[in-house]
Amino acid sequence: MSGQLYFEDISQGQEVTTLTQHCDSQRLVYWAAGSGDFYQIHYDKDFAQRTGLPDRIVHGALKHALLGRMLHEWVGAQGSVKRVACQYRGMDMVDKDVICKGAITGKRSENGENLVDLEIWTETPDGQKTTPGTATVALPSRS
Amino acid sequence: MAQPKASVITDKMRAEIGVESEPVTFEVDNTACRMFARAVGYTDPIYFDEQYAKSKGYRGIPAPVGFLGHVVYNPNEPQRLGGYVRTDTPFKRLLNGGTDIEYFESVCAGDVLTATSKLIDLSEREGRLGPMLVTVTESTYRNQDGKLVARARGTGIQY
Numbered sequence: 001m002s003g004q005l006y007f008e009d010i011s012q013g014q015e016v017t018t019l020t021q022h023c024d025s026q027r028l029v030y031w032a033a034g035s036g037d038f039y040q041i042h043y044d045k046d047f048a049q050r051t052g053l054p055d056r057i058v059h060g061a062l063k064h065a066l067l068g069r070m071l072h073e074w075v076g077a078q079g080s081v082k083r084v085a086c087q088y089r090g091m092d093m094v095d096k097d098v099i100c101k102g103a104i105t106g107k108r109s110e111n112g113e114n115l116v117d118l119e120i121w122t123e124t125p126d127g128q129k130t131t132p133g134t135a136t137v138a139l140p141s142r143s
Numbered sequence: 144m145a146q147p148k149a150s151v152i153t154d155k156m157r158a159e160i161g162v163e164s165e166p167v168t169f170e171v172d173n174t175a176c177r178m179f180a181r182a183v184g185y186t187d188p189i190y191f192d193e194q195y196a197k198s199k200g201y202r203g204i205p206a207p208v209g210f211l212g213h214v215v216y217n218p219n220e221p222q223r224l225g226g227y228v229r230t231d232t233p234f235k236r237l238l239n240g241g242t243d244i245e246y247f248e249s250v251c252a253g254d255v256l257t258a259t260s261k262l263i264d265l266s267e268r269e270g271r272l273g274p275m276l277v278t279v280t281e282s283t284y285r286n287q288d289g290k291l292v293a294r295a296r297g298t299g300i301q302y
Contacts (some may be wrong), residue, residue: 022183034175034182036213060239061209065183068208072187077199081208085243086181087298133241 002124007114007139016102016118019070023058023107024095053091060088064100065130067120070100071137077142082115086133089140092124099123102135113138149209151233152265164247165218169212169256169284176252179210205237206250209242211258211284211293222271232276232301240298242276248292250284256292259282276301 021027029043037059040047048056064086071081092098100118109115115136122131173193180190189196189205196204206212250256264279277300285291 013280027182027184030182032176034179035210061242064207064242064244065179065207069183069185072185072208081246083243083245085241086298087241088239097151112202133243 004078005074005139006120007116008102008142010107010116010139012104012106014104016070016074016104016120019066019073019100020097021066021100022095022097023062023092025056028058028062028094031059031065035059035061035065037075046057053068057096058092058094058096060131063088063092063100063122064133066098066100067102067131067133067135068115069118070102070133071118074102075137075139078101080138081135082138083136084120084132084133085135086120086122088131090124090128090130092122097125099125101124105134114141150267151274152267156232158267160265162261164260166257166259168215169258170215170286171206171210171250171252171256172210173252173256176204176206176210180207181207183207191220196251201249201251203253205249206252206254209244211244211250211295212254212256213239234276234301236302238300238302241296242298243296245294247294248263248290250286250292254292256284256288258282270300270302272302274302 032038032043041051041053042056042059045056054084064084067086068081068084100122102118104116106117107121115138118135120133120135121129121131153276177191180301185207189201190207193204260280261281262278263281266277268275268277282295286292
């Protein structure tokens with residue numbers, strides 16, 4: 001994390017700092033324990049293949065949480081994440097990077113808060129958007 | 144004109160829309176917040192060091208985005224699936240279709256959340272995997288002080 005981001009300093013179209021997380025099987029096991037989702041398609045290759053998948057897949061909710069981490073790290077200590085919404089449109093396979101990205105779509109002030117609306121998504125290493133979504137964060141003001 | 148396909152959505156399923164579930168309890172504690180943060184790859188000390196988190200104005204270690212506690216697991220009781228309402232359908236398989244979490248108050252270690260869930264939408268789609276039933280469930284989380292802390296909407300795809 002580098003410095004504090006302020007509401008006055010950002011504008012529509014500006015991009016969020018990209019977050020890249022490699023998701024190997026150990027990462028998916030950490031997630032199973034951390035989230036309480038023990039569905040075997042995420043850590044048991046034989047089980048995953050018996051259900052017709054080519055291999056283990058990254059949990060959708062882990063991609064949601066990674067998008068949340070990207071925003072947390074971007075807004076800085078005085079910012080906060082208000083909403084994260086995403087859809088799991090495509091599968092991400094084990095042992096690949098999940099690349100989280102975002103761009104500002106609007107700014108507004110509501111109930112004393114400086115809110116920033118964003119388009120967010122994850123990409124596979126070959127550039128496929130698998131997890132499109134939207135988010136809202138609050139930023140501090142310089143004034 | 145093609146004959147409209149028979150719907151798998153029955154009146155009984157439609158009648159379940161909007162019906163609130165029994166409340167389910169979720170515990171948020173230090174270890175669970177740390178484990179969740181570790182799984183997501185966080186390095187921010189607020190998620191690992193309680194004193195540091197307090198020095199930054201948090202009541203305790205905060206719950207990272209996406210973490211709303213764990214359902215209390217007890218093998219002697221029927222399994223409680225927090226945040227998810229199972230409708231009786233002809234489909235066998237389930238995929239997670241999406242997550243939408245909106246926060247109204249901070250959630251920190253030590254909090255005990257109570258959530259009620261309800262089905263808010265049912266629709267049918269023809270996908271790559273054949274006919275699919277898309278359900279949207281909304282869960283409302285309140286903390287030990289009765290404050291609304293989060294609203295989560297989950298999309299389930301049954302096929």
